[in-house]
Amino acid sequence: MTIRETDADAVFLSEATPQDFFELLKPRVMSLVVFTAFVGLMLAPGSIHPVLAVVSLFAIAVGAGASGALNMGFDSDIDAIMTRTSKRPVPSGRVSREAALSFGAMLSLGSVVLLGMASNWTAATLLAVTIGFYVVIYTLWLKRRTPQNIVIGGAAGALPPVVAWAAVTGSVTLEPIVLFTIIFLWTPAHFWALAILKREEYARANVPMLPVVATKAATRANILAYAVLTAVSGLLPTALGYASLAYGAIALALGAWFVQRALILRKADDASERRDAGRLFAVSIVYLFAIFGALLADRLIAGLI
Structure with missing residues (x-):
C-alpha cells in the first residue's frame, strides 16, 4: 500500500x-x-x-x-x-x-x-x-x-x-428446525417483492435477482408458491404439538393474509405491480413478526395455565 x-x-x-x-x-x-x-x-x-x-x-x-x-x-x-x-x-x-x-x-x-x-x-x-x-x-x-x-x-x-x-x-432439535423453516421459506417471497420494486437497479448492478432474469409472470408465480409454503410452515408448530390450537388459528389467518397479498400480486397488471409488490413486502414483515410473536405469547400463556 x-x-x-x-x-x-x-x-x-x-x-x-x-x-x-x-x-x-x-x-x-x-x-x-x-x-x-x-x-x-x-x-x-x-x-x-x-x-x-x-x-x-x-x-x-x-x-x-x-x-x-x-x-x-x-x-x-x-x-x-x-x-x-x-x-x-x-x-x-x-x-x-x-x-x-x-x-x-x-x-x-x-x-x-x-x-x-x-x-x-x-x-x-x-x-x-x-x-x-x-x-x-x-x-x-x-x-x-x-x-x-x-x-x-x-x-x-x-x-x-x-x-x-x-x-x-x-x-438442536426438531422445534428450532421448524422455526428455521418458517423464516427460510418466508425469505424469497419477502425479498423478491422488494426486488420487483428495485428491478431496474439490480439490472444495472448486474445482480441476477429473479425479477431481473425471469418474466414478470414467473416471478409472481414463484412469490405465490413461497407464500403458500410459508403459510403451511406456520402451521407446523400446532401440527407437531409444539403450539396450541389458538396459535394454529392465528397462524392460519396470518398465512391466509400473506397468500392473499401474493395472489393479488400474481394477478396484477404492469400498472399495479409496484403498488402490490410494495404492499406484499410490508405484509411479509408484519407476518414474520406476528407469527413469532404469536408463538411466544402461546408459550407464555401455556406456562401460566
Whole structure:
C-alpha cells in the first residue's frame, strides 16, 4: 500500500462517525434477527441465567451486525449503483471498504467468542456458520451468480432462533428446525417483492435477482408458491404439538393474509405491480413478526395455565 493510499484510508476513518459504523450493522435487519432469536431463546426448554441470556442475545445481534458490515464492504460496488443503498457509509465515502471489512471481521470474532463464553460452543459454532454462510456463500458466491441467491442464502437469516435455542440447550432439535423453516421459506417471497420494486437497479448492478432474469409472470408465480409454503410452515408448530390450537388459528389467518397479498400480486397488471409488490413486502414483515410473536405469547400463556 502506498503512502497516498494510507492517507486516504486515514481520511475515511477520520470523517467516519459512530453513527456511520452503527449503520454498517444494518440495524433494521438486526432488529428482526434479535426478535426471532429472542423467541427461540424463550421457547427453548431448560433455563439460562437472565444475565447470560442478555449477553447471548447481544452476541447474536453483534454477529448479525458483523455480517452486515462485511456484506457492505464486499458489495460496496453494487451499493454505489443502487439508489436504495448508495447513501450507505461505504459507497458514500464516509467509511472505507477496508475499514468496513476490518470492523466486520473484528465483530465476527468477538461475537462468536462472547457467545461461546456466555452459553456454549455449540451455539457459538452455529453463529460462526451463520456469519460465514451469509458472507461467503451468499455475498461472495451466490449473489452475483444465480437467481436462486436469496433462496439458498436465506438460510443465514433463518438460523438466529436456532442459535438462540442452542444457547439454552446446547443442542438442536426438531422445534428450532421448524422455526428455521418458517423464516427460510418466508425469505424469497419477502425479498423478491422488494426486488420487483428495485428491478431496474439490480439490472444495472448486474445482480441476477429473479425479477431481473425471469418474466414478470414467473416471478409472481414463484412469490405465490413461497407464500403458500410459508403459510403451511406456520402451521407446523400446532401440527407437531409444539403450539396450541389458538396459535394454529392465528397462524392460519396470518398465512391466509400473506397468500392473499401474493395472489393479488400474481394477478396484477404492469400498472399495479409496484403498488402490490410494495404492499406484499410490508405484509411479509408484519407476518414474520406476528407469527413469532404469536408463538411466544402461546408459550407464555401455556406456562401460566
